[in-house]
Amino acid sequence: MGRGAREKGMEGWRGWDDYAQFYDWENAQTMGRRDVMFWQRLARRTAGPILELGCGTGRVAIPMAKAGARVVGIDRSASMLARARKRLRRSKHDGSLALVRGDVRFLPFPAASFGLVAAPYGILQSLLDDATLEAALAAAHRVLRKGGLLGIDLVSDLTSWPEYDRRVKLRGRVGRGETRITLIESVRQDRARGLTHFDQEFVERKGRVTRSHPFSLAFRTVSVEEMSARLERHGFLVSAVLGDYQGGPWDPRADVWLILATRP
Numbered sequence: 001m002g003r004g005a006r007e008k009g010m011e012g013w014r015g016w017d018d019y020a021q022f023y024d025w026e027n028a029q030t031m032g033r034r035d036v037m038f039w040q041r042l043a044r045r046t047a048g049p050i051l052e053l054g055c056g057t058g059r060v061a062i063p064m065a066k067a068g069a070r071v072v073g074i075d076r077s078a079s080m081l082a083r084a085r086k087r088l089r090r091s092k093h094d095g096s097l098a099l100v101r102g103d104v105r106f107l108p109f110p111a112a113s114f115g116l117v118a119a120p121y122g123i124l125q126s127l128l129d130d131a132t133l134e135a136a137l138a139a140a141h142r143v144l145r146k147g148g149l150l151g152i153d154l155v156s157d158l159t160s161w162p163e164y165d166r167r168v169k170l171r172g173r174v175g176r177g178e179t180r181i182t183l184i185e186s187v188r189q190d191r192a193r194g195l196t197h198f199d200q201e202f203v204e205r206k207g208r209v210t211r212s213h214p215f216s217l218a219f220r221t222v223s224v225e226e227m228s229a230r231l232e233r234h235g236f237l238v239s240a241v242l243g244d245y246q247g248g249p250w251d252p253r254a255d256v257w258l259i260l261a262t263r264p
């Protein structure tokens, strides 16, 4: 099967199992903890449990639990969740965070069970077409209590990224420094469908042994205006659109796209 045909049937949850072992290493050098206090502030204001969509390795879910909230994190990737479990045990907050394997389109929770549904760090951009995004928004609406809040962080305009082929993006060491890692990345745009494809290869070198871990991820860019309109169609009321994690207002040049919507 050629690349085009493969990408046609591509689903955004694919790739994360292979990425899991490198996710925290890469993230510490890119997103870091930039958004964590924002989610902790929302968690402190929330009455009732919180659901995080696509909780991954627990980067946001564990700090929200540390802020005193009861949190449920759902993720489709067993490998990402395994890392979250390990981190959670070390954090000693395992009583406040439940980790569930599942798809954000089919939330296995009763209606009206959460005070906040958090969708950090572009999780909704892993839903690559209208049908999957609509299913996730409907599911979020169903599990949110009346008066509850849906918080969405979109990674800003990925379709404006330049395309490149096999660029060395990061280098570093892990473990006690004996393993060297190089991240080689290619970016391709399918602007007609608003999709950005990342082909990543993590190359690990330990002594004379070299191992390569290639995988692909795809994300869809949905504008703030379009996402807001979709939310309103699903019965949400958009209460704020923010352009930074300190609560500043959004404008089209902002590199942070945060939407807060309530279920009236």
Ligand SMILES: C[S@@+](CC[C@H](N)C(=O)[O-])C[C@H]1O[C@@H](n2cnc3c(N)ncnc32)[C@H](O)[C@@H]1O
Pocket: 012, 013, 014, 016, 017, 053, 054, 055, 056, 057, 058, 059, 060, 074, 075, 076, 077, 080, 102, 103, 104, 105, 120, 121, 122, 123, 126, 127
């Ligand atoms: C960018 S990571 C974010 C992880 C975490 N929220 C954070 O901020 O570090 C996106 C996560 O969403 C998960 N994911 C992607 N599509 C999903 C789907 N349809 N259902 C459930 N999880 C999904 C991936 O497995 C991955 O762990």
